[in-house]
Amino acid sequence: MIRRPRTSAPPTTPPRDPVRRRRRWRQARALLAGGIAFGIGASATVAAWNDTETGTGEFRAGEFQLEANIDGTWNATRQMTFTSGAMFPGAVTYAPVRLRTTPNTTVPGDMTVTGTGRTSGSGAIADHLEYRAVIQPVTGATPPTCGAGAFTTSAPYAFGSSSSWQAMTAGVVSPVARRLDAAQGSTLQYCFEVRLRSNAPNSAQGTRAGYTWTWDATSVTPG
Numbered sequence: 001m002i003r004r005p006r007t008s009a010p011p012t013t014p015p016r017d018p019v020r021r022r023r024r025w026r027q028a029r030a031l032l033a034g035g036i037a038f039g040i041g042a043s044a045t046v047a048a049w050n051d052t053e054t055g056t057g058e059f060r061a062g063e064f065q066l067e068a069n070i071d072g073t074w075n076a077t078r079q080m081t082f083t084s085g086a087m088f089p090g091a092v093t094y095a096p097v098r099l100r101t102t103p104n105t106t107v108p109g110d111m112t113v114t115g116t117g118r119t120s121g122s123g124a125i126a127d128h129l130e131y132r133a134v135i136q137p138v139t140g141a142t143p144p145t146c147g148a149g150a151f152t153t154s155a156p157y158a159f160g161s162s163s164s165w166q167a168m169t170a171g172v173v174s175p176v177a178r179r180l181d182a183a184q185g186s187t188l189q190y191c192f193e194v195r196l197r198s199n200a201p202n203s204a205q206g207t208r209a210g211y212t213w214t215w216d217a218t219s220v221t222p223g
Helices: 018-046
Strands: 066-069 079-081 092-101 109-120 129-138 157-159 178-180 187-196 210-219
Touching: 066 210, 092 178, 092 210
Parallel strands: none
Antiparallel strands: 066 092, 079 210, 092 187, 109 178, 109 210, 129 157, 129 187
């Protein structure tokens, strides 16, 4: 007996729900629209207006210089060479030196003076010369008189005192510093008194000696 194989009935496909398809399509479009909206928002967040500002500076150093009036003329030197006529035992001679800053000086400064010691000469006169100096502020166009009357007990001495002199045989730095204003704002006069000691020997006749004073100033912070 021959048996025939059973055949299965083909599966039946349920009909598609058009309502569900439309709902899914609307959801997909909503997600797509949301993604597009998110993309626009991200682009707007990244983009920005930019601007750059720069600043530059230029810096210039100030100046500080001295000028001296030794023989009635102002010049940019800081050294004085004392020249006197023929001296004799007990003779005294006077010499003023006025100092100030130059017109281009932009800061004030403190000034000191140094006697550098004997620079020339080896005769007897060199060992018997001595000096002292007072500081005289200059107010107005007429400088104070540099003479014996300037060497009082109350005068500000740069060298020596009312009763003592500094020997010219060695160098010395004045212990007194004085302020000078910027741009010729103030002027100081140093009045020197130089004498040949009364006990200078006869061998000093005809001999010579040189001596130099040097002024140095250091600028200070204004104010």
